[in-house]
Amino acid sequence: MSAASSVLSAENLVAGYKRKGAGRSEILRIPALTIRKGELIGLLGANGSGKSTLIKTLGCLQPPLDGEISMGGVPLAQLSPGALARRLSLVLTDRVSTGNLSVYEVVALGRIPYTDWLGRLTRDDEAVIGHSLEITGAGSLKSRKLGSLSDGERQKVMLARALAQRTELIILDEPTAHLDLPHRIGMMQLLRRLAREENKAVLLSSHELELTLQAADKLWLLADGGLTAGTPEDLVLNGAFRNIFRQEGVRFDRMSGSFAMDLPSPRMQIFAAGEAVALHWLGKALAREGIGLAGPAGGDFSVTAGTDAEGYFFKGSSPGGAAEFRSVEAAVAWLLRVSASPGPSAGGLGNG
Amino acid sequence: MGVPQLAPARVRKRYGNAGWTGGLMFVLFLACTVVFFADVLLGPVEVPFRQVIRILATGEADTPAWVYIVEKIRLPKAVTAVLAGCALSVSGLQMQTLFRNPLAGPAELGITAGAGLGVAAVMLTSGGAVHAYAIRQLAPDGGWLIAGMASLGSALVLMVVVLIAGRVRDHVVMLIVGVMIGTLTISVISLWQYFSRPEQLQEFIFWTFGSLGGVTGTQLHVLSAITLAGLCVAFASSKLLNALLLGEHYAQTMGISAGRARTIILLSTSLLTGSVTAFCGPIGFIGIAVPHIVRSLFDSADHKVLIPGCCLTGSLLMLVCDLVTQLPGSDSVLPVNVVTSLLGAPVVIWVIMSHNNLRSSF
Numbered sequence: 001m002s003a004a005s006s007v008l009s010a011e012n013l014v015a016g017y018k019r020k021g022a023g024r025s026e027i028l029r030i031p032a033l034t035i036r037k038g039e040l041i042g043l044l045g046a047n048g049s050g051k052s053t054l055i056k057t058l059g060c061l062q063p064p065l066d067g068e069i070s071m072g073g074v075p076l077a078q079l080s081p082g083a084l085a086r087r088l089s090l091v092l093t094d095r096v097s098t099g100n101l102s103v104y105e106v107v108a109l110g111r112i113p114y115t116d117w118l119g120r121l122t123r124d125d126e127a128v129i130g131h132s133l134e135i136t137g138a139g140s141l142k143s144r145k146l147g148s149l150s151d152g153e154r155q156k157v158m159l160a161r162a163l164a165q166r167t168e169l170i171i172l173d174e175p176t177a178h179l180d181l182p183h184r185i186g187m188m189q190l191l192r193r194l195a196r197e198e199n200k201a202v203l204l205s206s207h208e209l210e211l212t213l214q215a216a217d218k219l220w221l222l223a224d225g226g227l228t229a230g231t232p233e234d235l236v237l238n239g240a241f242r243n244i245f246r247q248e249g250v251r252f253d254r255m256s257g258s259f260a261m262d263l264p265s266p267r268m269q270i271f272a273a274g275e276a277v278a279l280h281w282l283g284k285a286l287a288r289e290g291i292g293l294a295g296p297a298g299g300d301f302s303v304t305a306g307t308d309a310e311g312y313f314f315k316g317s318s319p320g321g322a323a324e325f326r327s328v329e330a331a332v333a334w335l336l337r338v339s340a341s342p343g344p345s346a347g348g349l350g351n352g
Numbered sequence: 353m354g355v356p357q358l359a360p361a362r363v364r365k366r367y368g369n370a371g372w373t374g375g376l377m378f379v380l381f382l383a384c385t386v387v388f389f390a391d392v393l394l395g396p397v398e399v400p401f402r403q404v405i406r407i408l409a410t411g412e413a414d415t416p417a418w419v420y421i422v423e424k425i426r427l428p429k430a431v432t433a434v435l436a437g438c439a440l441s442v443s444g445l446q447m448q449t450l451f452r453n454p455l456a457g458p459a460e461l462g463i464t465a466g467a468g469l470g471v472a473a474v475m476l477t478s479g480g481a482v483h484a485y486a487i488r489q490l491a492p493d494g495g496w497l498i499a500g501m502a503s504l505g506s507a508l509v510l511m512v513v514v515l516i517a518g519r520v521r522d523h524v525v526m527l528i529v530g531v532m533i534g535t536l537t538i539s540v541i542s543l544w545q546y547f548s549r550p551e552q553l554q555e556f557i558f559w560t561f562g563s564l565g566g567v568t569g570t571q572l573h574v575l576s577a578i579t580l581a582g583l584c585v586a587f588a589s590s591k592l593l594n595a596l597l598l599g600e601h602y603a604q605t606m607g608i609s610a611g612r613a614r615t616i617i618l619l620s621t622s623l624l625t626g627s628v629t630a631f632c633g634p635i636g637f638i639g640i641a642v643p644h645i646v647r648s649l650f651d652s653a654d655h656k657v658l659i660p661g662c663c664l665t666g667s668l669l670m671l672v673c674d675l676v677t678q679l680p681g682s683d684s685v686l687p688v689n690v691v692t693s694l695l696g697a698p699v700v701i702w703v704i705m706s707h708n709n710l711r712s713s714f
Binding site for chain 2: 059060061080081082083084085086088089090092094096097098100101105106109110112113115117118119165
């Protein structure tokens, strides 16, 4: 991509807080960063890694301690507040407490950088508001009061308000926090669409690793006061992902791009074959008990999974005998019992 | 993708309840007019209805005393009631929005006490009772001095409150701090009173009771001018106030500097509270109550609606209070401060109970 499509760039950025007196606490030191048009960037990092600080610094809610941020070649510090609001809009985590504002009024507030001294809306303003409501799917909420909305609806409205500012860059701080999974996915899809169809640059911070990994064109990973940028796939492959969330008891699965609980390594293996979905879930249950599923060259114990008219079934066999089960729970219980006491005592099981 | 043609040929509806808003404004205006005339008509001395109309129209009547009563006492008092109602309720509205606090109001956050400090500074430092009396009643420029000092006192206290509000987010804590600042200011005034001569005190204590009467001539001009200026600033700042509804951070992202907004609101509130308190004494309750009533009535948070709404409702309430102070059939006049609370408190409780949307507004 050419430098011309760059929306925002920063050089030698130092972000943090000024302390009272002369001191200052640096949180982030970033040599260079760029946001381009049509790009959805996910900002990830552990708690306390400086996500909010970076969002606030780029969004001009707090000044950088050092370095320069510029949009379209103009340093942000030289832009008037109004001009800035026409280039950059934000969706914050601040809880908006004014409940008796209607959704339309909230979105109309996004036109503040454009309206006259009284804030009167022109027909163009109304068209932009209508478009913002429509594209975020908040059109049907238009006359509802903000206080009566669910968290998901509210977040859509706040995004519509940012859209009404008609900026080339939208920065969102934790837009999927407080939302349930379907709404989280919906929000991410919406942001992707904005980036693609409206050619907006979107930067969002998130805790939502898997979803961000799927949706983002680029990731910014924050750790140890620095930023690692790249496509999600490269960051998974080069291990940057694993390093950043390195923590006791947490395991990063490179295949699925997700984090999981670190389970004990299996103390024994059993032979397994048969229907793949049933085996997958049996394997998960057995992993909790420290039993791994092995290929055809397995040990004394074996399980075969399959389906029939009544659903899934598991057939187990051990040196002491064989049995058939209808649930994962029963199969696991049996395997645990026979594996704990091999030999003659297992002979009591349903033999041949 | 272009902007689709969503706007209808004629944009009639603003926010869906434009008709309700307009109708309500009209009803309130009518009610204000009626009560205004009732306030001029009624009083301890009976002036016939036809005579009052004649005085208002031509400035003449059968008895010169009636002309004097209507033109020099009742009319100025009714106008003062309207000005005080507008000023106090609009400054209350501004404070509630600025601090995002339903309990904010000029009296509650000590702003009225600050104005009192300004008044005390003029009254208690002047040469003596005669001089103080002269300032209040006679001197052509005394009105400006006392109003200016009261506004300055208001601004001083308001600045302290704004500074503290930056650190305190909790509504109740903020209120307690406001009450403390008010108490502190009143203590300073008390201390000042303690070291003053009795002649100086008399006038000041009379002032603290609060009265809509006695604001005549130049003083009424001064009060009108300052109140009008304050209201203009308030109305011009309605865009800022609307932006602040989403909180200071959001306001900032929309190009509204919180510092500038605070300064403008501070200026307007100080002028409004200061001037009214200077001439009418401390009047409680209107400032905190009216904005809640207006928000409930209009079911809106838009300051372009709320500010005119506050002016009309505040005026109406003040006029009614003034009618009640002079208890028809009785010669005694109650202090207006008592009546505003007596009448206002049940109104607010009723509004909160029946609409139950005070919480949703903050």
